[in-house]
Amino acid sequence: MNNRRIFLKQALAAGTAIVAFPVDALESYYKKELIKITVLHTNDVHSHIEPFPANDPKFGGLGGTSRRAALIRKIRSEEKNVLLLDAGDVFQGTPYFNFFGGELEFKIMSEMQYDACTIGNHDFDNGIEGLVKMLPHANFPFICSNYDFSNTEMNNKTIQYKTFLYDGIKVGVFGLGVELEGLVPKKLFKETQYLDPVKQAAYQAHLLKKDLQCDLVICLSHLGFRYQNKKISDVELAKRSKNIDLIIGGHTHTLLNEPLLYKNSDGKEVIVAQVGWAGIRLGKIDFYFEPKSKRKFVEGTSLVIDKNVSNA
Amino acid sequence: MKQKIYFASILLFFFSLIFSCQPKYSKLVKSERAYVVINDSTTTSDVRFDSLIAPYKRIIDAEMNEVLIISETPMVKDQPEGLLGNMVADIVLKKTLEKLPINVQEEPIFCVLNNGGLRTSLPQGEITRRKIYELMPFENEIVVLTLSPENAQELMNYIARSGGVPVAGIKMGIQKNEAVNIFVNNNPFDKNKNYKIVTSDYLAEGGDKMFFFKNPINKEIVSLKIRDVLIEYMKEEHKKGNTLNAQKDGRIYIVENNEIEK
Numbered sequence: 001m002n003n004r005r006i007f008l009k010q011a012l013a014a015g016t017a018i019v020a021f022p023v024d025a026l027e028s029y030y031k032k033e034l035i036k037i038t039v040l041h042t043n044d045v046h047s048h049i050e051p052f053p054a055n056d057p058k059f060g061g062l063g064g065t066s067r068r069a070a071l072i073r074k075i076r077s078e079e080k081n082v083l084l085l086d087a088g089d090v091f092q093g094t095p096y097f098n099f100f101g102g103e104l105e106f107k108i109m110s111e112m113q114y115d116a117c118t119i120g121n122h123d124f125d126n127g128i129e130g131l132v133k134m135l136p137h138a139n140f141p142f143i144c145s146n147y148d149f150s151n152t153e154m155n156n157k158t159i160q161y162k163t164f165l166y167d168g169i170k171v172g173v174f175g176l177g178v179e180l181e182g183l184v185p186k187k188l189f190k191e192t193q194y195l196d197p198v199k200q201a202a203y204q205a206h207l208l209k210k211d212l213q214c215d216l217v218i219c220l221s222h223l224g225f226r227y228q229n230k231k232i233s234d235v236e237l238a239k240r241s242k243n244i245d246l247i248i249g250g251h252t253h254t255l256l257n258e259p260l261l262y263k264n265s266d267g268k269e270v271i272v273a274q275v276g277w278a279g280i281r282l283g284k285i286d287f288y289f290e291p292k293s294k295r296k297f298v299e300g301t302s303l304v305i306d307k308n309v310s311n312a
Numbered sequence: 313m314k315q316k317i318y319f320a321s322i323l324l325f326f327f328s329l330i331f332s333c334q335p336k337y338s339k340l341v342k343s344e345r346a347y348v349v350i351n352d353s354t355t356t357s358d359v360r361f362d363s364l365i366a367p368y369k370r371i372i373d374a375e376m377n378e379v380l381i382i383s384e385t386p387m388v389k390d391q392p393e394g395l396l397g398n399m400v401a402d403i404v405l406k407k408t409l410e411k412l413p414i415n416v417q418e419e420p421i422f423c424v425l426n427n428g429g430l431r432t433s434l435p436q437g438e439i440t441r442r443k444i445y446e447l448m449p450f451e452n453e454i455v456v457l458t459l460s461p462e463n464a465q466e467l468m469n470y471i472a473r474s475g476g477v478p479v480a481g482i483k484m485g486i487q488k489n490e491a492v493n494i495f496v497n498n499n500p501f502d503k504n505k506n507y508k509i510v511t512s513d514y515l516a517e518g519g520d521k522m523f524f525f526k527n528p529i530n531k532e533i534v535s536l537k538i539r540d541v542l543i544e545y546m547k548e549e550h551k552k553g554n555t556l557n558a559q560k561d562g563r564i565y566i567v568e569n570n571e572i573e574k
Contacts, residue, residue: 046431047449049365055435057386066357066365073358093431095372095445104368111364125450182521185514305355 043250046093088120397478
């Protein structure tokens, strides 16, 4: 289960000892002092409470919330600083939503101790009022920085950002939703105003990084990974952004085997992550900070929630 | 061991050189990424969650475990055409024509749905009511729109640009973002005729940016939910002793690949 060990073994096997030696030594040197922050993430779970049956043509035997809960509990027992996030589209996809409107989905996420969630287009599927009705079942905040809900029942039910403090390391999270026009029927999203995600991201990320001095800025996005046309996506946002370290994405159900790195407009690296859909994987990204200068390492993995043993 | 520390200090020296100019903020210095598959021992179910789910699951199982039909083959969505899309579009068109008898020679009619609306795959073997709910979880209703030849042409080109969507009653090629060799109900596309389109109310309202649906010449509400007609068809066929099947029949095919917008 030690990913670093697996990585090192692979590095040793593939590369030379000259490469592997200092990394190993550096690691043991750093591990004593570094503050580790583990970011766990899901997206587009779409009411998939139970695992896919074994005979599913694409995802046989994968997923399931009871297993995800067990996995998260195990990680929490091993890691001190865990941030658990969801990038939206909690709702719609199995009869659990048709029957109970999202009640069980939010109860389960609350029990798993999610720290925050953003709002996906399908979270409007029972209308604004359908979402509002379910909010009492969620004990975590909904972070969305580019939907203006002032003229809707959702007014004051979301926050624009949230900061978290772990052993002196400050983490800021903001959220972005996808354009609703042409995607969600107007009668469902009503007077929700969609604001330009690039502008809102610039504002929120600057606020979090510069004014609030966050060491790590995370964008929880339901924009989608990447498009063939010019539609704004996580990859586009990453390239055009400043002050964002990690974009946790959703909407396009993209299965990335590892988070990808892009250069932002300042030439700094932004991590873009997304873990498919339906809870078949749990994303895990480990950041290592040095307490004084707050340098950090990052480790990104994707954990498949599966029955079978194998290293893919 | 000494060697390791020696190497480490050299690296640390380099790192401190690189970052000495940025004392305040953290910087990404290393990215290690792996792909780990979790096995049974690390992902056994949390019994506390099983009991949280149980009362909800009982209610759902009671209604959703019903077997509707046996499928001969697994069905997934695909482009330019896929088994799943063909099967759904065929059933929706058939069931609509049962409800609204139309002389297709006089009033050409075809069905257009969207890939995004097909939410899961179907396995080979037993198809339960649950699976059809997962395939079509939305409460979408069938509508029949009458489009002008211009709007119908725009729809064809939309289908071409998208690389293919679930259709029935139409056959076309895709050549660099354009629809070519179009046949509707086995007749060549006629630029002087109106066309009837069987689709979902979601798309008819301009969903998936099908904005050309917004001002049709006529709009008929069939008062049938897509999910309901799928379930009804499967039960009927099952009763007759039939199984579920689908073929790729070249209803949409690639002549020349689309160019990707940069």
